[in-house]
Amino acid sequence: MPNTGSSCTETSASQGPPLWLLAELTYRCPLQCPYCSNPLDFAQHKTELSTSEWIDVFTQARALGAAQLGFSGGEPLVREDLVELIAAARDLGYYTNLISSGMGLTQAKLEAFRDAGLDHIQISFQASDEQVNNLLAGSRKAFEQKLAMARAVKAAGYPMVLNFVTHRHNIDQIERIIELCLALEADFVELATCQYYGWAHLNRAGLLPTKAQLDHAEAVTNRYRAQLEAEGHPCKLIFVTPDYYEERPKGCMNGWGNIFLSITPDGTALPCHSARQLPVSFPSVKEHSLSHIWYDSFGFNRFRGYDWMPEPCRSCDEKERDFGGCRCQAYMLTGDASQADPVCSKSPHHHKILAARAEAEQPQPPIEALTFRNERTSRIICKG
């Protein structure tokens, strides 16, 4: 283990604070999106931190320097103490973001959250089209509910981010998606192409768009951006490309354990929300202080800096830009989390990305054939 007292002290001195806290309040969710970023074995992790445990986490992270707090899940609205958590976080001085599917949201809740000081609500849609949306969500009422709640969010005076996860089944409707977001008066629109972690990785062949689909979507988005800018329109379109079509990896999380701290429902602290799958031991907020976890724990120091890198990253002049890419992607595609992210054309495993691109050019099964994220399937896939 490359973990010694001296290296810890060194990291501690140079490492900045966490600025972002993601609180995954629960893995419970009424939807079944086949690209969910929750771990495949979520059904085995049923325990959730209590109200006071969460507030203690918020207090510690705020003292370390975290300023942005995202309430996520699962669907955070299923937590009955959400109003209390929002109020506590806002009192501590966080900018509070509710990241929700909109399922379970009501006018009364919107008002209670606003009174508690909630700063912003992000609502995710599955598609611009009712039928596709509901198929993907695994719910017959999802689309109607989301539309109603998006309107209510704006009416209640919140800034709103609309999030559309795009993939081969909905990316060709990007124009309708953008039009819908503008009609709903979104302040920010995230057109986020699936990132292939968790359930999305399991369903990758059925989700990855073709290069032509992606190019089309990007061109449409750029056309709208130019139009919005010319109008002085405040809505901002954020287009997230799938890194499978890149030649260099993303600088994942701005570097491992650099600014981002994620807490899972049971209190496991992670440097990114998908890191739980890695063969690395991560600390729990039930056993350690957040200060120890952030600055001194093995898990958070595992891929900090550059000393852990093998070639081709070690001698690469771009390593300070992309940190070797994503550790989870390296692990999923090569079996070794310290390898270069195979997205990089310098990686000896880059052929796996090329094979996925080739696979995307082939006909793929319909939406109904994807593996949906639910407890039953989670238990079948992952034996406890």
Added chain:
Amino acid sequence: MTPVTRDQVPSLRRGFRLQWEPVQNCHVLLYPEGMIKLNDSAAEILQLIDGTRAVETIIAQLDERFPNVPGLDEDVLAFIEVAHAQHWLQLH
């Protein structure tokens, strides 16, 4: 960018919040899922933007506090213009 006039009244866009962060030792502008670290002059200007003061009032108050800064009014106008173009501010 639309030029800013001195009689306009800037206000922070809904969902944007100015805040002092002791750990970062600076003011930040917080907005949905984002944060901008501000330099001292941007923070001084933003602290005077409250939806009631006109640009000329903000300039006058800063002039009073920092009497020996040449071209202060131009700096304030330029900052407000950029912040408006970024949609951090609204002008009335």
